[in-house]
Amino acid sequence: xxxxxxxxLAMAALLCATPAAAVTPDRLFQPVGVWPAVxxxxxxxxxxxxxxxxxxxxxLLPAAAVGExxxxxxxxGIPLTPSEGIYIRNPGEVWTTTEVIAALREAARLVRVRxxxxxxxxxxxxxxxxxxxxxxxxxxxxxxxxxxxxxxTGIEPGDYSYHFVTEANFDTPRVWALLQALIEIDAAxxxxxxxxxxRRLFQYATGELGLSRDDLYPILSYPHGxxxxxxxxxHVRGHHNHLHVRFRAPLAHAVGALFTIDEAVTAQRELDLExxxxxxxxxxxxxxxxxxxxxHAVDLGELRRWNHLGKRSIxxxxxxxxxxxxxxxxxxxxxxx
Ligand SMILES: [Zn+2]
Numbered sequence: 001x002x003x004x005x006x007x008x009l010a011m012a013a014l015l016c017a018t019p020a021a022a023v024t025p026d027r028l029f030q031p032v033g034v035w036p037a038v039x040x041x042x043x044x045x046x047x048x049x050x051x052x053x054x055x056x057x058x059x060l061l062p063a064a065a066v067g068e069x070x071x072x073x074x075x076x077g078i079p080l081t082p083s084e085g086i087y088i089r090n091p092g093e094v095w096t097t098t099e100v101i102a103a104l105r106e107a108a109r110l111v112r113v114r115x116x117x118x119x120x121x122x123x124x125x126x127x128x129x130x131x132x133x134x135x136x137x138x139x140x141x142x143x144x145x146x147x148x149x150x151x152x153t154g155i156e157p158g159d160y161s162y163h164f165v166t167e168a169n170f171d172t173p174r175v176w177a178l179l180q181a182l183i184e185i186d187a188a189x190x191x192x193x194x195x196x197x198x199r200r201l202f203q204y205a206t207g208e209l210g211l212s213r214d215d216l217y218p219i220l221s222y223p224h225g226x227x228x229x230x231x232x233x234x235h236v237r238g239h240h241n242h243l244h245v246r247f248r249a250p251l252a253h254a255v256g257a258l259f260t261i262d263e264a265v266t267a268q269r270e271l272d273l274e275x276x277x278x279x280x281x282x283x284x285x286x287x288x289x290x291x292x293x294x295x296h297a298v299d300l301g302e303l304r305r306w307n308h309l310g311k312r313s314i315x316x317x318x319x320x321x322x323x324x325x326x327x328x329x330x331x332x333x334x335x336x337x
Contacts (some may be wrong), residue, residue, distance in 0.1 A: 011252035054270035063097035064255035065142035066264040074131030074143035087120040096143040098250040103187035118157040122149035130268040192244040195226030195235035210313035
């Protein structure tokens with residue numbers, strides 16, 4: 001967050017150089033040479049301030065998408081919560097940002113308005129609290145990727161169980177309405193959908209809706225090769241039974257640019273320790289317990305104890321290592337008379 005502080009100082013410096021400052025009487029200005037010293041003093045004073053609790057920062061800063069969908073984090077994310085028109089399949093795995101939540105709710109509402117019948121938008125995985133990798137996904141790491149169920153015919157509105165998608169039960173008008181809604185609210189950066197479903201949408205749009213091939217060119221990569229990258233909807237294997245939307249979230253990206261991945265981990269860890277009393281480190285390939293201890297600035301022995309691990313325990317990728325607030329070590333105890 002030092003970057004943020006430097007940005008603030010730069011903005012203050014810029015303000016001093018505005019026309020408003022230029023018309024102030026000359027005697028208010030110090031010789032130019034004094035300003036770098038004032039700047040440095042301000043920066044030192046700022047750094048000396050006690051850090052505000054992480055919960056304050058989380059309340060003040062919007063959720064931040066840090067890094068790439070396939071290697072990133074979500075800082076100060078919020079969970080999608082149940083609302084009219086949305087069904088959440090895995091409540092623990094829908095951490096995201098306000099922009100994504102607003103877009104999902106509005107898209108679900110528009111589909112229900114245009115095609116009454118009470119069908120909810122069924123939301124699968126988005127991201128874990130704090131983002132990062134989780135199985136079986138390669139992306140979904142920054143809170144901006146969401147898996148959605150295709151609308152299906154032949155089932156009751158309240159039926160959220162799993163149904164294999166077939167040609168016969170693919171609800172083309174509603175899936176088209178969802179796509180149209182996402183386009184209208186300019187919410188999607190890209191959408192992954194099996195080319196066979198793209199063909200169904202293409203035939204529906206050119207047939208019943210009377211759209212032209214040119215109209216559809218920027219929307220569907222079908223028929224010009226199912227995975228054309230300049231179309232919004234692309235074919236990526238594994239998207240026959242659910243579609244995947246990567247949301248545009250300018251605010252989350254802007255705040256995310258203030259953090260490196262390591263700073264993101266630290267910021268979320270401080271919040272989790274305050275709010276939950278624990279932080280879950282998900283083991284990645286190449287992690288060692290020693291490296292995890294030093295990354296989170298805790299004692300290796302304590303880390304072993306919290307996780308009931310012996311010296312020979314093997315860390316497998318995907319395993320959760322619990323990090324708690326350290327006891328501060330023996331130094332504190334020796335201070336007690
Ligand atoms: Zn996905």
